[in-house]
Amino acid sequence: MATVQEYKRRIRSVTNTRKITRAMELVAAAKLRRAQARIEAMRPYADTMRELIAGVGRAAGSGSVRLPLLQQRESPSATLVIPLTGDRGLAGAFNAQVTRRTFALERGLKDEGQSVRFVGVGKKGRSTLTFRRRELDGAFVGFTDAPAYADAQAIAHRAAELFVEGEVDRVVLVYNTFVSALTQTVTEQEILPISAEILETDEEKRRDDALRGDFIFEPEPEEILVRLLPVYVETQIYRALLESAASEQGARMTAMRNASKNAGELIDTLTLEMNRARQAEITQEILEVVAGADALA
């Protein structure tokens, strides 16, 4: 049995650990609120962007379906998978569930006879991919707890480059969507080719347009659409990055709360055992004193 001193030392160490996990929980909670505020902040931009694309798509007419980013390729032979992970661990299953899904997706695609390429986002994902000897077509790290729009642009640019050059026929994001601090769901989202659906609108919208009269386009709608589509991909990636950032903080918050709780339980058990050891020690001493007195008598 350990001595009282040893128990004391262990309790002190667990108490210190609990201070750290508590602090991390609070930091994660603050960052989570910020991440959620940024998701809210981007909504007007994303919504107007979609409206604009639909409007310009209507004006451009059927010719737009031939634009490179909309090109649906028959029997795709290569897919680019972009897993979004965090730069840091200690966030429960957050990183692991993305990489697990990524490798499952890779197996599925390989069974179909496709080749799979990767772009890593987040240090954790990058290191897992390189550790498993996957070659990366690019890695973007160092921003995952507060992604900027410029980061999304850089990723979108690389993805579009590989797609347009014909290196890959599809681009898929794998990331955690934020449900609540307790739940994050891993999602696969195809971002390229862009689904032609975004150019379609209902009859009502078309009538609205007719009422409002014709827009002046400068330059031609087709030309504007060529620039709009990459921006659409950027906003999709930006939203995914923000979702992933919120999920990361949520997962970390929950993981750290559990860790603090476990530390508390551990401290209780250790304190109990320490008291038991102390009593045993006292009993032992009394026994020794009594035995000594007996021997003298």
Place this chain on the structure above:
Amino acid sequence: MADGRKTFAVSLVTPEGAAFEGEAEMLIVPGAAGEIGVLARHAPLVAMLRAGSTRVHVARDDVREFATGPGFFKVEQDRALALVDDAVSATDIDDERARRQLEDARAELERLDRGESEADRWQLEQRIRHAENQLSVSGRV
């Protein structure tokens, strides 16, 4: 209106939030083919924007200037909407910081050319353009 020009709704929106939202008398944006000035009751318009300076004339003597990234511009029914990558108010531009960002990005680009860096070339070029745009806007104020 006797004492001023008619106003219309102006929104300057970026993915990171709205930079300006409110009524204004006139709006000047950097169109791809030259600056576009818009007053109330302008005809419906959709245009592309390049990086440059966007000026919102809220009132005759209240002009807000922003250094804006590339984007799109839409006018409909007395409502003008500029969707841009990024917008920094001219009063918030920190010349010192912008210059430092410019130098950092250029240095990183040189390291990349020598094969000593793994940074993304395109992203660095964007960062340079962004800093240059801020400096050119602040230089005019």
